[in-house]
Amino acid sequence: MATQVIVLNGGSSSGKSGIARCLQAILPDPWLALGVDTLIEMMPASLQASASGIELAPDGEVIVGPEFRALEAAWTAGVSAMARAGARVIVDEVFLGGAASQQRWTDALSGLGVLWVGVRCEDSVAAGREIARGNRVLGMAVSQAQAVHRGVAYDLQVDTTHAEALDCARQIATRVE
Amino acid sequence: MATQVIVLNGGSSSGKSGIARCLQAILPDPWLALGVDTLIEMMPASLQASASGIELAPDGEVIVGPEFRALEAAWTAGVSAMARAGARVIVDEVFLGGAASQQRWTDALSGLGVLWVGVRCEDSVAAGREIARGNRVLGMAVSQAQAVHRGVAYDLQVDTTHAEALDCARQIATRVE
Amino acid sequence: MATQVIVLNGGSSSGKSGIARCLQAILPDPWLALGVDTLIEMMPASLQASASGIELAPDGEVIVGPEFRALEAAWTAGVSAMARAGARVIVDEVFLGGAASQQRWTDALSGLGVLWVGVRCEDSVAAGREIARGNRVLGMAVSQAQAVHRGVAYDLQVDTTHAEALDCARQIATRVE
Amino acid sequence: MATQVIVLNGGSSSGKSGIARCLQAILPDPWLALGVDTLIEMMPASLQASASGIELAPDGEVIVGPEFRALEAAWTAGVSAMARAGARVIVDEVFLGGAASQQRWTDALSGLGVLWVGVRCEDSVAAGREIARGNRVLGMAVSQAQAVHRGVAYDLQVDTTHAEALDCARQIATRVE
Numbered sequence: 243m244a245t246q247v248i249v250l251n252g253g254s255s256s257g258k259s260g261i262a263r264c265l266q267a268i269l270p271d272p273w274l275a276l277g278v279d280t281l282i283e284m285m286p287a288s289l290q291a292s293a294s295g296i297e298l299a300p301d302g303e304v305i306v307g308p309e310f311r312a313l314e315a316a317w318t319a320g321v322s323a324m325a326r327a328g329a330r331v332i333v334d335e336v337f338l339g340g341a342a343s344q345q346r347w348t349d350a351l352s353g354l355g356v357l358w359v360g361v362r363c364e365d366s367v368a369a370g371r372e373i374a375r376g377n378r379v380l381g382m383a384v385s386q387a388q389a390v391h392r393g394v395a396y397d398l399q400v401d402t403t404h405a406e407a408l409d410c411a412r413q414i415a416t417r418v419e
Numbered sequence: 420m421a422t423q424v425i426v427l428n429g430g431s432s433s434g435k436s437g438i439a440r441c442l443q444a445i446l447p448d449p450w451l452a453l454g455v456d457t458l459i460e461m462m463p464a465s466l467q468a469s470a471s472g473i474e475l476a477p478d479g480e481v482i483v484g485p486e487f488r489a490l491e492a493a494w495t496a497g498v499s500a501m502a503r504a505g506a507r508v509i510v511d512e513v514f515l516g517g518a519a520s521q522q523r524w525t526d527a528l529s530g531l532g533v534l535w536v537g538v539r540c541e542d543s544v545a546a547g548r549e550i551a552r553g554n555r556v557l558g559m560a561v562s563q564a565q566a567v568h569r570g571v572a573y574d575l576q577v578d579t580t581h582a583e584a585l586d587c588a589r590q591i592a593t594r595v596e
Numbered sequence: 597m598a599t600q601v602i603v604l605n606g607g608s609s610s611g612k613s614g615i616a617r618c619l620q621a622i623l624p625d626p627w628l629a630l631g632v633d634t635l636i637e638m639m640p641a642s643l644q645a646s647a648s649g650i651e652l653a654p655d656g657e658v659i660v661g662p663e664f665r666a667l668e669a670a671w672t673a674g675v676s677a678m679a680r681a682g683a684r685v686i687v688d689e690v691f692l693g694g695a696a697s698q699q700r701w702t703d704a705l706s707g708l709g710v711l712w713v714g715v716r717c718e719d720s721v722a723a724g725r726e727i728a729r730g731n732r733v734l735g736m737a738v739s740q741a742q743a744v745h746r747g748v749a750y751d752l753q754v755d756t757t758h759a760e761a762l763d764c765a766r767q768i769a770t771r772v773e
Numbered sequence: 774m775a776t777q778v779i780v781l782n783g784g785s786s787s788g789k790s791g792i793a794r795c796l797q798a799i800l801p802d803p804w805l806a807l808g809v810d811t812l813i814e815m816m817p818a819s820l821q822a823s824a825s826g827i828e829l830a831p832d833g834e835v836i837v838g839p840e841f842r843a844l845e846a847a848w849t850a851g852v853s854a855m856a857r858a859g860a861r862v863i864v865d866e867v868f869l870g871g872a873a874s875q876q877r878w879t880d881a882l883s884g885l886g887v888l889w890v891g892v893r894c895e896d897s898v899a900a901g902r903e904i905a906r907g908n909r910v911l912g913m914a915v916s917q918a919q920a921v922h923r924g925v926a927y928d929l930q931v932d933t934t935h936a937e938a939l940d941c942a943r944q945i946a947t948r949v950e
Contacts, residue, residue: 260905266463267904272472272486274461274494284451286443287732295449309449316506317451323500329493370939373798374791378641404935408901437728444727464909547762550621551614555818581758585724620817626826626840628815628848638805640797649803663803670860671805677854683847 243355245418246325248273249333249347251394252361253386255372257402257410258334261361264411265332269418274324277334281317285310302381304338315346322350336386341393359414360391360399367403420532422595423502425450426510426524428571429538430563432549434579434587435511438538441588442509446595451501454511458494462487479558481515492523499527513563518570536591537568537576544580597709599772600679602627603687603701605748606715607740609726611756611764612688615715618765619686623772628678631688635671639664656735658692669700676704690740695747713768714745714753721757774886776949777856779804780864780878782925783892784917786903788933788941789865792892795942796863800949805855808865812848816841833912835869846877853881867917872924890945891922891930898934 248265250258262275282290289295294307306314325331337343344358363371368383398417400410425442427435439452459467466472471484483491502508514520521535540548545560575594577587602619604612616629636644643649648661660668679685691697698712717725722737752771754764779796781789793806813821820826825838837845856862868874875889894902899914929948931941 260902263464263907264901264905267465272463272466272490274490275463276461280457280461284453284457286449286452287440287730288444289449291732313449313451313506316501316504319504320497320499320501320506324493324497327493327496329490329497367937370795370937371791373795374938376641376794378645406898406901407905437725440730441724441728464907468909544760547618547760548614551618551761553617553818555822583721583724584728617818621819626817626820626844628844629817630815634811634815638807638811640803640806641794642798643803667803667805667860670855670858673858674851674853674855674860676851678847678851681847681850683844683851 243419245330245357246355247331247333247351248357248359248414248418249335250359250361251335251337251344251390252363253336253368253383253388253390255368255375255383256361256363256387257371257407258361260407261400261402261410261414262332262334264408265414268408268411268415269330271330273330273332275332275334276321278336279334281314284317285313289313298379298382300379302379302383302385304336304382304386306338318346318350322354325351325354337390337394338386340389340391343390344394355419357398357414357417358394358396360394360396361410362391362399362401362403363387364403420596422507422534423532424508424510424528425534425536425591425595426512427536427538428512428514428521428567428573429540430513430545430560430565430567432545432552432560433538433540433564434548434584435538437584438577438579438587438591439509439511441585442591445585445588445592446507448507450507450509452509452511453498455513456511458491461494462490466490475556475559477556479556479560479562481513481559481563483515495523495527499531502528502531514567514571515563517567520567521571532596534575534591534594535571535573537571537573538587539568539576539578539580540564541580597773599684599711600709601685601687601705602711602713602768602772603689604713604715605689605691605698605744605750606717607690607722607737607742607744609722609729609737610715610717610741611725611761612715614761615754615756615764615768616686616688618762619768622762622765622769623684625684627684627686629686629688630675632690633688635668638671639667643667652733652736654733656733656737656739658690658736658740660692672700672704676708679705679708691744691748692740694743694745697744698748709773711752711768711771712748712750714748714750715764716745716753716755716757717741718757774950776861776888777886778862778864778882779888779890779945779949780866781890781892782866782868782875782921783894784867784899784914784919784921786899786906786914787892787894787918788902788938789892791938792931792933792941792945793863793865795939796945799939799942799946800861802861804861804863806863806865807852809867810865812845815848816844820844829910829913831910833910833914833916835867835913835917837869849877849881853885856882856885868921868925869917871920871922874921875925886950888929888945888948889925889927891925891927892941893922893930893932893934894918895934
């Protein structure tokens with residue numbers, strides 16, 4: 243079955259966005275790249291920093307509220323519909339709920355050809371890249387590094403600790419059908 | 420029928436994005452705001468400046484290629500699915516094809532409660548705002564100002580020439596059911 | 597005396613940046629545009645949200661600490677040196693300290709041809725534009741609208757409440773020698 | 774002599790900005806980080822894409838015109854004045870002219886404690902990172918990778934090919950007096 247959706251799951255600062263852009267550059271067909279950051283940008287400013295939307299604890303933990311969850315469910319359905327309508331889609335995601343998050347995407351994408359990719363990065367390296375990006379609140383990288391992979395099943399995993407985004411993208415591209 | 424989608428159509432620098440953010444702030448429920456800029460950002464960098472994707476002529480005219488059109492059709496279907504899944508959606512659009520562009524959205528959104536809004540702005544004022552925004556290529560505002568409204572039917576129109584975004588949003592909000 | 601520096605002072609969302617870009621577009625010589633936002637971007641991420649750097653109160657008030665003040669003084673000296681070295685400079689500023697802030701710039705720019713411009717905007721309009729810009733924390737516009745002009749002396753003032761940035765820039769340009 | 778200025782010189786996508794942000798995070802005092810990108814952002818939009826300002830050839834080569842050079846000279850003087858006024862400054866630079874570019878900075882910074890740092894990265898890795906960043910025009914990384922170091926003298930060099938930005942910053946920090 244042809245791959246219609248590539249899901250990249252990994253913690254903040256693990257290197258998913260760079261891999262997504264490299265995939266867009268090396269895959270022969272045009273692919274859309276989108277993710278949770280796209281969704282957050284679409285939300286009302288008031289939800290971007292509130293208990294009912296999304297909150298950032300001082301230690302970098304991300305807390306997601308009920309209104310965020312409701313919009314996220316509709317967003318997931320919409321992304322799935324884009325793929326069903328013929329777009330090839332790379333989803334750049336952070337499974338804050340681990341296996342439960344994957345289940346939500348599995349349900350939404352049923353019937354589509356999906357390649358599940360885990361993007362790993364050692365805690366200390368991800369934490370360093372978070373500093374290099376200039377984030378004001380630190381800790382998100384470490385807080386998410388392991389948790390987002392809990393119970394998640396992958397077709398393949400890449401590790402950006404010692405590998406460049408482009409090399410990880412090349413590994414993934416060999417698995418795109 | 421409850422309004423599920425608000426479509427704002429207007430030329431570049433007519434003030435649609437500001438109106439969309441004001442609508443998000445004043446409407447009682449949370450609304451997602453998205454548009455053609457969201458789509459362009461999702462595309463491969465190579466399509467963002469090419470004949471098969473999207474090109475910007477030196478006079479500011481936007482030329483759209485076949486690969487852009489294909490991804491746009493899937494995007495339209497996806498946005499429609501978000502609304503069907505329960506999200507309230509504000510679409511910030513530039514109907515480069517006038518009535519034909521509206522027809523594509525009408526088809527995709529069939530069965531949904533849609534409020535069609537034209538966002539007008541006098542040519543000279545839009546051209547001035549384009550300069551104030553610091554765009555490197557000028558001319559897009561004037562090139563699109565009238566053309567995007569050709570043959571398009573609206574529920575209401577607002578004019579940002581002498582009105583603030585927040586006031587236009589208030590006018591629109593009274594029509595949201 | 598030829599104008600070497602144009603200082604635009606006004607509250608947040610009063611429209612200074614748009615006027616600065618329009619001035620750059622219409623003045624015959626090339627002018628650099630810079631301001632307090634440039635300075636903040638140069639600072640360590642840790643100072644961008646801390647008591648010793650710069651803090652944003654929940655009501656939008658900006659509180660500036662001692663380390664911010666020290667870097668700001670060096671920055672002011674640097675901007676002055678750019679003008680002395682031949683660059684024409686537009687400074688986009690928020691005089692949080694009113695007359696005292698102006699005095700600091702007057703001292704730094706002594707001997708240079710300076711055009712002092714007040715950028716006014718009615719509170720309610722500035723507050724609306726703050727919403728239209730999508731700021732997460734609201735209140736800065738109103739908090740600063742009047743305070744930044746207290747005791748400040750100008751060569752001319754413009755009001756963006758009912759005038760476009762380009763028109764304000766044209767008014768200012770007639771005073772540039 | 775105490776270090777007052779750290780000059781990071783390297784090609785596009787060699788990792789200078791990430792190193793600068795890490796230095797800001799680990800050095801005990803607050804340092805300003807600025808560079809050629811700061812300067813370009815200050816320039817009129819018309820100079821950002823023109824023969825008298827700065828041009829980007831289709832192969833990624835950067836061509837700099839006379840008006841850019843004039844503003845750059847004033848900018849260099851201004852940065853130097855910031856350091857003389859007490860600010861600690863990290864300069865993130867691309868010596869397009871190699872040794873001649875360094876000479877300009879040496880003249881401007883005379884009498885100050887300067888740490889000259891070369892930031893190296895293998896061509897192929899820098900080219901891959903350019904893709905991962907999503908640049909629309911590719912080639913700048915390779916075009917600059919070697920040329921910017923020609924004839925330049927350093928206090929130390931770091932290589933980001935296999936080292937993280939934070940580790941490079943730590944190496945540099947040991948040399949800051």
